[in-house]
Amino acid sequence: MNAIIDYIQSYLRTKDVTPGGDGNIFWATVYILLVFVGLSVAVIAMNWLERKILAHMQVRLGPMRVGPHGLLQPIADAIKLLLKEDIIPAEADALVFWVAPFIVVLAAFTVFVVVPFGPEHAITDMNIGILFMLGVSSLSVLGIVTAGWASNSHYPLIGALRSSAQMVSYEVAMGLAVVSAIMMTSLGEKGGTLSMIGIVESQYQQQEWFLFKFFPLGVIAFGIFAIAMVAETNRAPFDLPEAESELTAGFHTEYSGFRWSLFFLAEYSAMIAVSSIAVTLWLGGWLRPFPNALSGPTWELAFSLVPGLAFVFLAAMCFYNTARMPKHPLFRIQTMGLAGFGALLGLIGIVLFLPGVRERVQDVFWFAAKVAAFMYLYIWYRGTFPRYRFDQLMRVGWKVLLPIGLGLLICTGLWVMRVEVWHEVIVPAWLGCIGLLRRIF
Amino acid sequence: MNSSLAANPPVATPFFFYLLAAVMIVGGILVITRKNAVHSALALITTLLAQAGLYLMLYAPFVAGVQIILYAGGIMVLFLFVIMLINIERTMKERQFNKQWLVGIVAAGALGGLLIAAYTTTTGGRTLFPLGRQSYVDGDNTQRIAMLLFDNRFGTYMFAFEIASLLLLVAIIGAVVMAKKRI
Numbered sequence: 015m016n017a018i019i020d021y022i023q024s025y026l027r028t029k030d031v032t033p034g035g036d037g038n039i040f041w042a043t044v045y046i047l048l049v050f051v052g053l054s055v056a057v058i059a060m061n062w063l064e065r066k067i068l069a070h071m072q073v074r075l076g077p078m079r080v081g082p083h084g085l086l087q088p089i090a091d092a093i094k095l096l097l098k099e100d101i102i103p104a105e106a107d108a109l110v111f112w113v114a115p116f117i118v119v120l121a122a123f124t125v126f127v128v129v130p131f132g133p134e135h136a137i138t139d140m141n142i143g144i145l146f147m148l149g150v151s152s153l154s155v156l157g158i159v160t161a162g163w164a165s166n167s168h169y170p171l172i173g174a175l176r177s178s179a180q181m182v183s184y185e186v187a188m189g190l191a192v193v194s195a196i197m198m199t200s201l202g203e204k205g206g207t208l209s210m211i212g213i214v215e216s217q218y219q220q221q222e223w224f225l226f227k228f229f230p231l232g233v234i235a236f237g238i239f240a241i242a243m244v245a246e247t248n249r250a251p252f253d254l255p256e257a258e259s260e261l262t263a264g265f266h267t268e269y270s271g272f273r274w275s276l277f278f279l280a281e282y283s284a285m286i287a288v289s290s291i292a293v294t295l296w297l298g299g300w301l302r303p304f305p306n307a308l309s310g311p312t313w314e315l316a317f318s319l320v321p322g323l324a325f326v327f328l329a330a331m332c333f334y335n336t337a338r339m340p341k342h343p344l345f346r347i348q349t350m351g352l353a354g355f356g357a358l359l360g361l362i363g364i365v366l367f368l369p370g371v372r373e374r375v376q377d378v379f380w381f382a383a384k385v386a387a388f389m390y391l392y393i394w395y396r397g398t399f400p401r402y403r404f405d406q407l408m409r410v411g412w413k414v415l416l417p418i419g420l421g422l423l424i425c426t427g428l429w430v431m432r433v434e435v436w437h438e439v440i441v442p443a444w445l446g447c448i449g450l451l452r453r454i455f
Numbered sequence: 456m457n458s459s460l461a462a463n464p465p466v467a468t469p470f471f472f473y474l475l476a477a478v479m480i481v482g483g484i485l486v487i488t489r490k491n492a493v494h495s496a497l498a499l500i501t502t503l504l505a506q507a508g509l510y511l512m513l514y515a516p517f518v519a520g521v522q523i524i525l526y527a528g529g530i531m532v533l534f535l536f537v538i539m540l541i542n543i544e545r546t547m548k549e550r551q552f553n554k555q556w557l558v559g560i561v562a563a564g565a566l567g568g569l570l571i572a573a574y575t576t577t578t579g580g581r582t583l584f585p586l587g588r589q590s591y592v593d594g595d596n597t598q599r600i601a602m603l604l605f606d607n608r609f610g611t612y613m614f615a616f617e618i619a620s621l622l623l624l625v626a627i628i629g630a631v632v633m634a635k636k637r638i
Binding site for chain 2: 107109110113140141142145146148149150152153155156159160162163164171174175178179181182185205206208
């Protein structure tokens with residue numbers, strides 16, 4: 015018994031090591047469960063936020079009936095989905111039809127093994143972190159393709175074909191942008207690295223987010239990735255695989271109930287996954303704003319209070335809206351619910367102010383805040399951009415993003431190696447030219 | 456990154472080896488026995504993923520990652536893409552095996568003999584597969600590959616690497632020439 019407790023406590027004594035890096039099975043399991051629960055909650059929250067924000071962009075109210083401001087709508091939806099009949103079409107390939115959603119979900123969730131929420135808040139730190147993320151997330155296309163094929167129906171098949179063509183095409187541009195960011199890590203103290211934690215540490219050491227590194231190279235790489243990641247996750251304006259006006263629902267037309275909700279879950283967690291790649295590579299991962307310029311105990315304290323303040327602000331907004339609720343007796347329960355939700359947010363905020371908590375949690379907060387900005391962008395795109403046509407989509411992928419990506423890769427390489435290039439290529443070539451001219455004249 | 460082999464000895468190595476090997480063999484058998492081409496492709500994906508696991512066990516994470524990206528995520532998707540466009544019902548009715556037992560047995564025997572010979576041959580007291588393996592520290596493996604390719608002193612594989620990439624380029628140009636009606 016003591017040995018077990020000692021084993022559990024031994025990880026707490028280590029510093030700057032992930033549970034996987036320490037080889038501690040207990041804490042690795044705890045982290046896996048935490049990430050799983052956190053991700054599920056994030057997907058539920060996204061479900062509500064997407065409807066609400068889209069509605070407000072279109073000057074509608076959005077869900078208002080289930081709970082105050084429709085807060086319980088995702089839960090109602092989840093119950094509806096789980097109670098729905100799970101239909102497998104008679105002519106479908108039952109085994110493949112059954113397996114496909116699980117492939118998608120597995121790919122979307124396995125990726126989070128290496129996502130660094132903080133210097134030690136990752137399940138594990140792999141030597142090939144970013145490669146692992148790209149590889150495993152590229153497996154989700156297999157699930158989509160098999161789902162479309164196994165349905166044995168026309169719309170899903172066309173959706174699956176579109177999706178595989180699209181995802182394979184945009185993976186190329188995405189990979190080029192990622193390599194350009196990895197090249198920038200080679201200027202850090204420890205040299206180049208593929209590890210997700212190493213990439214963020216390299217940005218800290220170089221005192222610059224890779225977004226602003228080698229201006230404009232970093233911004234261009236980020237732009238390519240930001241476009242490719244929307245196409246990779248099959249979201250608007252690149253949502254041709256599930257274009258509802260043309261293909262009913264694309265590759266998951268024949269799915270219902272629980273299996274359909276697995277696709278939904280996978281889509282949103284894949285969005286969070288690619289957003290965390292973008293945040294880690296270009297936006298400094300868990301680093302708070304200005305970790306080098308505004309350092310020192312005062313600034314540390316000021317920034318560590320931000321998470322708590324953010325939650326207190328949300329709670330205040332909740333209370334403000336509670337006061338604005340209609341005074342009619344029918345709304346009494348809704349008003350109380352909103353006040354309760356505000357109290358919950360306020361309580362979380364107060365917990366985040368505790369000294370022990372705020373030092374450990376602020377990394378996670380900054381990471382989540384940056385990812386949340388991307389999630390808002392996804393919704394914003396959906397609210398504003400019209401859908402691309404398929405030939406336009408392919409043209410953007412192969413004729414615009416790929417050449418820019420290749421050029422960017424060469425430019426970044428030359429700029430990273432500029433000293434060597436100058437001394438070993440340009441100067442000798444210049445001297446050679448002069449020598450040649452001297453000999454001729 | 457902070458972990459090394461000494462601090463983190465591998466856990467249950469034989470178990471995982473036999474598990475992955477069994478998955479690979481079963482997957483490989485399913486690839487050639489399934490009548491439905493999509494099922495074969497899915498079995499092949501399982502085999503390739505198990506192979507990536509074996510690479511991880513050999514402390515070659517980079518190779519494992521590339522295996523997943525290229526084979527499981529890239530090439531197999533294109534396989535499925537093509538298979539989905541084939542009329543499966545017609546292929547299901549066709550005879551699956553080209554029965555050439557004699558040639559098959561000779562070829563399999565020759566390949567098996569070659570592998571056994573390669574495994575048992577000793578040159579100057581050293582086999583190709585020594586018992587103790589040379590393994591690098593976790594954090595350093597990917598860099599070693601780059602060293603073997605490009606380093607001034609150890610970079611002995613540069614030429615082979617460039618030849619391989621040239622071969623791929625030829626294949627790409629060939630695909631474009633064959634697919635395009637008018638260039």
